[in-house]
Structure formats: structure tokens, C-alpha cells
Amino acid sequence: MIGLGLIGGSLVRAATAAGRVTWGATASVETADAARADGYDVARDTDEALLRARDEDALVVLATPLTAVATVLRRVDAMAPECRLTDVVSVQAPVTEAVLRLAPRTRYVGGHPMAGTAESGWPAGSAKLFDRANWVVIAEDDTDPEVWADVAELAWACGSLVVPSGVREHDAAVGRISHLTHLFAAILASVAAAGNDPWSGAGGDDGALALTLAAGSFADATRVMDTRPELVLAMCEGNRAGLLPAVDDALGRLGAARGSLASTGGLAATVNAGHQARMEWHELRSAPARRTIPRAPLDLAELRKLGHAGTQLTGWSA
Amino acid sequence: MIGLGLIGGSLVRAATAAGRVTWGATASVETADAARADGYDVARDTDEALLRARDEDALVVLATPLTAVATVLRRVDAMAPECRLTDVVSVQAPVTEAVLRLAPRTRYVGGHPMAGTAESGWPAGSAKLFDRANWVVIAEDDTDPEVWADVAELAWACGSLVVPSGVREHDAAVGRISHLTHLFAAILASVAAAGNDPWSGAGGDDGALALTLAAGSFADATRVMDTRPELVLAMCEGNRAGLLPAVDDALGRLGAARGSLASTGGLAATVNAGHQARMEWHELRSAPARRTIPRAPLDLAELRKLGHAGTQLTGWSA
Numbered sequence: 083m084i085g086l087g088l089i090g091g092s093l094v095r096a097a098t099a100a101g102r103v104t105w106g107a108t109a110s111v112e113t114a115d116a117a118r119a120d121g122y123d124v125a126r127d128t129d130e131a132l133l134r135a136r137d138e139d140a141l142v143v144l145a146t147p148l149t150a151v152a153t154v155l156r157r158v159d160a161m162a163p164e165c166r167l168t169d170v171v172s173v174q175a176p177v178t179e180a181v182l183r184l185a186p187r188t189r190y191v192g193g194h195p196m197a198g199t200a201e202s203g204w205p206a207g208s209a210k211l212f213d214r215a216n217w218v219v220i221a222e223d224d225t226d227p228e229v230w231a232d233v234a235e236l237a238w239a240c241g242s243l244v245v246p247s248g249v250r251e252h253d254a255a256v257g258r259i260s261h262l263t264h265l266f267a268a269i270l271a272s273v274a275a276a277g278n279d280p281w282s283g284a285g286g287d288d289g290a291l292a293l294t295l296a297a298g299s300f301a302d303a304t305r306v307m308d309t310r311p312e313l314v315l316a317m318c319e320g321n322r323a324g325l326l327p328a329v330d331d332a333l334g335r336l337g338a339a340r341g342s343l344a345s346t347g348g349l350a351a352t353v354n355a356g357h358q359a360r361m362e363w364h365e366l367r368s369a370p371a372r373r374t375i376p377r378a379p380l381d382l383a384e385l386r387k388l389g390h391a392g393t394q395l396t397g398w399s400a
Numbered sequence: 401m402i403g404l405g406l407i408g409g410s411l412v413r414a415a416t417a418a419g420r421v422t423w424g425a426t427a428s429v430e431t432a433d434a435a436r437a438d439g440y441d442v443a444r445d446t447d448e449a450l451l452r453a454r455d456e457d458a459l460v461v462l463a464t465p466l467t468a469v470a471t472v473l474r475r476v477d478a479m480a481p482e483c484r485l486t487d488v489v490s491v492q493a494p495v496t497e498a499v500l501r502l503a504p505r506t507r508y509v510g511g512h513p514m515a516g517t518a519e520s521g522w523p524a525g526s527a528k529l530f531d532r533a534n535w536v537v538i539a540e541d542d543t544d545p546e547v548w549a550d551v552a553e554l555a556w557a558c559g560s561l562v563v564p565s566g567v568r569e570h571d572a573a574v575g576r577i578s579h580l581t582h583l584f585a586a587i588l589a590s591v592a593a594a595g596n597d598p599w600s601g602a603g604g605d606d607g608a609l610a611l612t613l614a615a616g617s618f619a620d621a622t623r624v625m626d627t628r629p630e631l632v633l634a635m636c637e638g639n640r641a642g643l644l645p646a647v648d649d650a651l652g653r654l655g656a657a658r659g660s661l662a663s664t665g666g667l668a669a670t671v672n673a674g675h676q677a678r679m680e681w682h683e684l685r686s687a688p689a690r691r692t693i694p695r696a697p698l699d700l701a702e703l704r705k706l707g708h709a710g711t712q713l714t715g716w717s718a
Contacts, residue, residue: 196613216613247609255610258592259618265667266584266621268674269653273646274576275677290710291565292573293681294688295514295534300577302620303584307678311671322665328591329658335587336654340647347640349583353629356586359593360625363611370612392608 083143084128084154086113088198089170090145091207093240094122099209100239103140107131109150113204128154132161141232142188144169144177148320151177155184168193168233173256173321174220174249191229192220192249194256195242200308213241216394221246221385230380234395243372243394246385253324261318262328264306268314271304366392374399401461402446402472404431406516407488408463409525411558412440417527418557421458425449427468431522446472450479459550460506462487462495466638469495473502486511486551491574491639492538492567509547510538510567512574513560518626528559534712535560536570545698552713561690561712564703571642579636580646582624586632589622684710692717 083090083106090106094117097104105123107130108114114124125131135142142165146154151171158165167188169177174192181190197215199206217237219230234244247255274296275289306314318325339352371391377398388395401408401424408424412435415422423441425448426432432442443449453460460483464472469489476483485506487495492510499508515533517524535555539548552562565573592614593607624632636643657670689709695716706713 196615198616216615218613245609245612251609255613258607258610259614260616262591263588263617263621265654265657265670266588267617267678268670269650269657270581270584270674271677271681272653272670272673273580273649275680276649289576289677289680290684291563291569291708292576293677293684294563294710294712295536295573296577296681297514297534298516299581299585299624301681302623303581304674304678304681305620306617307674308682309675311668311675314671314675315667318667318671319661319665322661326658326661329654329661331591331594332587333651333654333658335590336583336647336651339583339587340644340651343637343640343644343647347637349633349636350629352583352586352590353632353636355590356588356622356625357627357629357632359589359607359611360585360622362593362607363589363614363619363622366608366611390609392612394612 083107083145084131085145085147085150086110086117086124086204087145087147088202088204088206089195089211090143091117091204092197092209092211093143093145093170093195095207095209096212096240097236098122102236102239105131105134108204116204128157129161132158132165135165136162139166141166141168141229141236143236144171146171148173148176148316151180152184155180158188159185163187164189166229166232167191168229168236170195172317173324174252175323176320178220178249189226189229191225191233192252193233193237194218194252195237195240197242210241212237215242216245217242218245218247218252218389220249220252221380221382221389222248223382225382227378227380227382230382230385231377238397243396245392245394246389248386250324251386251390253321254327255324257321257324257326257328258331261321261325262332264314264318265325265329266332267304267306270300271307274300370394372396401425401463402449403463403465403468404428404435404442404522405463405465406520406522406524407513407529408461409435409522410515410527410529411461411463411488411513413525413527414530414558415554416440420554420557423449423452426522434522446475447479450476450483453483454480457484459484459486459547459554461554462489464489466491466494466634469498470502473498476506477503481505482507484547484550485509486547486554488513490635491642492570493641494638496538496567507544507547509543509551510570511551511555512536512570513555513558515560530555531559533560534563536563536565536707538567538570539564539698539700539703539707540566541700543700545696545700548698548700548703549695556715561714563710563712564707566704568642569704569708571639572645573642575639575642575644575646576649579639579643580650582632582636583643583647584650585622585624588618589625592618688712690714
């Protein structure tokens with residue numbers, strides 16, 4: 083485990099609890115001390131952890147922020163150039179591109195466990211973090227089936243459900259459900275605070291009244307703006323290619339709503355579609371498509387198709 | 401109290417608990433029976449309730465949906481044409497306009513207690529609903545100070561904080577914090593479900609993957625789409641004038657974010673502004689501006705100024 087923050091630290095705990103041999107590395111002396119004090123095996127440095135992974139043909143997990151990925155990959159290429167490799171960074175295209183460029187001989191299969199909390203760092207970690215979470219495991223045509231199985235088994239060992247996906251489908255999906263949500267939250271908060279009120283006789287640019295009255299739905303919809311801006315930026319800007327089509331779709335829909343509101347005064351098309359989409363989401367959650375798959379041979383195109391239909395894989399078929 | 405749904409029913413309970421003489425009317429026989437069974441005074445019909453209000457110079461509270469306001473106002477004009485009148489309908493401009501047209505002799509002062517739950521109807525009501533809630537009381541230059549004081553005292557008796565506002569400032573503020581939030585929720589859910597993914601090789605128009613992965617921030621940001629669409633539509637369409645400038649502001653900001661993301665890849669301006677706005681909201685909540693005001697004379701322009709600055713009034717000065 084390279085990186086022992088919230089995700090990496092939780093993963094070390096979860097995998098250890100599941101009976102796996104784990105060891106980690108972190109750039110932070112404080113984190114290393116804390117993890118060792120909690121009884122976990124932390125190497126002196128990244129190189130040491132990677133050499134051991136090479137010697138034992140272990141699965142290396144990249145659990146750093148996106149900004150540190152290139153640095154770590156250079157060490158991977160130097161120390162364990164053909165290792166089994168996955169990541170839990172989040173956005174897939176930039177990590178995949180960096181792996182191809184900096185550690186091209188690794189047997190890399192991208193991953194994204196969709197779990198987190200508002201906290202960060204080793205102390206906030208928990209072996210239970212991935213329980214019942216979706217864990218996307220990338221299945222492209224050139225994916226190594228052995229390593230795909232390694233990553234899926236790690237996810238299952240941590241209590242997660244495996245959702246296979248292509249790189250671009252994954253990035254487009256998280257662009258729509260997560261990164262667009264962050265962008266909308268930013269804009270909603272800004273519009274409220276700007277108080278750009280053409281009627282106001284009292285000065286115009288003052289959102290104190292709106293912010294004072296804001297509660298309930300506004301509080302929930304802008305909650306993610308509590309996160310430090312640099313983390314939101316790293317996430318959203320890192321998924322530029324996946325976020326752009328989502329923004330364009332949203333702009334089209336908001337423009338259509340605006341036109342309808344201004345001309346006929348009606349918003350039925352917008353609101354009905356939104357309600358129906360939310361009901362679809364509830365239905366998928368209450369009756370998820372879950373199944374097992376045969377261990378071999380792995381059909382990568384079939385895996386992508388299952389993920390595309392929202393299927394959660396629970397393990398190997400008997 | 402004309403209307404005994406969630407808001408009207410809670411208000412009757414809260415005002416009664418505060419020692420006030422209250423009576424109500426409702427178009428629903430079921431609701432009337434339920435309220436009577438709970439010990440509340442429910443008139444045979446709206447006319448009877450209004451005649452009694454005329455005889456006792458009581459404050460009449462319009463607590464119906466916006467769609468029923470015109471019908472009730474015609475009865476007000478027939479039965480108690482000069483009564484003290486307020487409302488708890490929500491959007492102010494359409495109610496004010498209807499009062500001027502249909503019951504022009506009433507001493508009307510608009511109001512908006514900003515409280516609610518996901519439930520509706522008499523059984524969902526609670527005497528505690530308005531506790532610590534903001535209750536906007538409209539202060540225009542032609543507002544009757546006696547009735548303004550009546551409405552403020554009712555709000556205080558129910559445990560609320562009074563925020564004075566002009567009609568248009570109020571409607572613009574709720575357009576930004578509530579109705580735009582609903583519109584954003586609708587669009588966010590639709591974009592996720594549409595799965596308008598230019599990359600997807602598996603059919604394009606399928607949001608199953610995105611909806612399966614959606615949780616956390618998406619769930620919170622689209623929560624209001626659980627509400628029945630007709631209620632959302634009544635609210636948003638009823639505030640067309642207050643919502644349009646908010647949508648235009650949002651379109652401008654979303655377009656700017658899109659341009660920046662597409663050209664430089666940066667979203668710092670958008671995200672930093674959103675974070676700062678959210679921090680302003682937290683600050684206002686943790687250190688709200690609260691004060692008392694002298695009972696007489698009421699300075700209506702000064703009241704609007706206080707509300708514009710986000711001031712919550714807690715009672716009369718000693």
C-alpha cells in the first residue's frame with residue numbers, strides 16, 4: 083500500500099482484518115509512526131515496500147493523491163517494473179495515462195472503491211470503510227485477467243461489491259454523479275451569497291438575507307462545499323474529460339428550463355424528468371442487480387457490459 | 401386559520417399552546433374531524449370562521465396551497481372584507497397581487513414561516529414546527545404597522561425569529577436558496593440518469609452505471625426530487641419572477657465554469673467562490689445578528705434594511 087491516508091489506511095486495516103499479509107509506505111513520518119503504533123507493517127520508504135512487492139509478486143496499491151502519482155510510478159518503474167498494480171485514486175484516465183507513460187511494464191488494473199468520509203488521514207481510517215461499497219474495477223480489452231481477479235478478490239475481501247467498467251465510462255459516470263454535484267454546489271452557494279437581486283433597493287450585491295433564510299435543501303445541496311477547495315479542484319480538474327460532457331448536458335437542460343420558465347412559465351418537463359430519475363435511483367438501490375461470475379475464463383467485454391447495466395458482482399460462481 | 405395542513409395545523413397547535421384563542425376551517429371533512437378529535441376548534445366552514453374573525457377583529461391566516469388562495473380571498477372579501485390578514489403560503493408576489501385584486505380592503509401583511517418537513521397534512525403537524533425557525537414578515541411602505549406587529553407577535557409566540565423583508569427581496573431570496581436548489585436537483589438527477597456518454601460503446605443512453613455508483617453527495621443534492629412533482633412545480637412556477645434572475649445568474653456561472661474547464665482546465669474561480677459562500681453561510685449561522693426593536697413607532701424602511709442585512713428580530717425592546 084503506497085499511501086496511508088484515509089483510503090490507503092482503511093484498506094490496510096480491512097485487508098489485514100481479512101487475513102491478508104499487508105505492508106505500507108507513506109511519505110509522512112507522523113503517519114508511519116501512527117500506523118506502526120497501531121500494529122501495522124510500514125516500510126522505511128517506498129522503495130523498500132516496492133522491492134518487497136517485487137520479491138513476493140504482491141499486488142501494489144497506489145493510494146496517494148493524484149498529484150503524487152507520477153512520483154510514485156517512477157519509483158515503481160525503478161524498483162518493481164513488472165509488478166501487479168492497481169490504484170484507489172479515483173479518476174481513471176489520468177492514472178492510466180501516467181502508468182502507460184511512466185511504468186509501462188506493470189500489470190496495471192485500475193480501481194476505484196467508492197467510499198469515504200468527511201475526515202482524512204490515517205487516524206480517520208476504518209477497516210469497515212469499504213463494507214457494502216461499490217468498487218469499480220477497470221476491464222479494458224487489454225486488461226490482465228489475473229490481476230483483474232486479484233483486485234476483485236481484494237475488493238470482496240474488504241466487503242465491497244465489484245462493478246466492472248471501462249476507463250472512460252467510469253470517468254463519465256463519476257463526472258455526472260460526483261464532480262457535477264460539486265460544481266452545482268459551488269454555483270448554488272455563490273448565487274445565494276451574491277444576492278444578485280435586480281429588485282433590491284438596499285444595495286444589490288448582498289446575500290445576507292438569502293443566506294440567513296437558507297436551510298434544509300440548500301444546506302444539503304451545498305454540503306460538499308465544506309471540503310477544502312484544493313481537494314475539490316484536484317478531483318474535478320483531474321476529470322476534465324469526464325466532466326465536460328456532463329457540464330454541457332447540464333447547461334443544455336438549465337437553458338431549456340430557463341426558456342420554458344421565461345416563455346410559458348412552465349417547468350414540468352424539467353421537474354418531472356428529475357423526479358423520475360430520482361425514482362430510478364431509488365429502484366436500483368432497493369433492487370440492485372447482483373450476481374457472481376465464473377473465475378475463468380474472464381470475458382472482459384462481458385464484464386464491461388455487466389457494469390454498464392449497473393450490475394454488482396459479489397464473488398466467483400461455485 | 402384557513403387551511404389545516406402541515407403548516408396551518410402546526411400553527412393552530414403552536415398558537416394554542418402559546419395561550420392564544422384559535423379556530424380553524426378546512427375544506428377536508430377528514431381533516432376537520434381529526435383536528436376536532438385532537439381538541440381544536442374547527443368551524444363548520446370557511447364563511448363561519450371568517451364571520452367570527454370579523455366579529456372579534458381576529459388575525460386571519462391564509463394557510464392553503466397557492467392554488468386555493470383566490471377562492472378563499474373571495475370569501476374573505478364577502479365575509480370579513482376589512483379583516484387583519486396574513487398568509488403562510490410561501491411565495492409573496494402572487495399572494496399580494498391576489499389580495500390587491502380580490503380582497504383589497506383587508507389589512508394584509510404577508511408572512512412566510514420557513515419551516516416544514518417531508519410529511520404533509522394535519523397528522524404530521526407539530527406545535528414545535530416553528531421553534532427557532534425564520535419567519536419572514538413583509539414590511540412594505542404601505543404596510544399597516546398594527547397588523548405587522550400582530551404577525552410578528554404570532555411568530556414570536558410560536559418560537560420563531562422574525563426577519564422583515566420586502567415582497568420582491570423575499571421572493572428573490574427564496575428563488576435563490578430554495579427554488580434554484582430544486583431546479584438543480586432535477587437537472588443533476590436527469591444528467592446522471594440520461595447517461596449521455598459520448599464514449600460509451602454500449603449504447604449511449606443508459607444511466608444504470610452512474611445511478612448504481614451514485615451515493616453520498618448525489619443523494620443529498622437530489623433529495624428534494626423525492627417530493628411530488630406537482631408540489632415542486634407549484635412552488636417554483638409560482639415564483640417565476642423571483643426564480644428567473646437566479647437561473648440567469650446560475651447559467652452565467654455554469655457557462656463560465658464550462659469555458660474555463662474547456663480552455664485552461666481550471667475551475668478555481670468557481671470552486672473558491674462556492675467554498676467562500678458556504679463559509680459565509682456557516683458564519684451567519686454560528687453568529688447570527690439578533691436584536692429587539694421598539695414596539696412603536698415602526699419604521700418600515702428600517703425594518704427592511706435590518707432584514708436585508710440578515711437580522712433576526714427576537715421581540716420588542718423593553
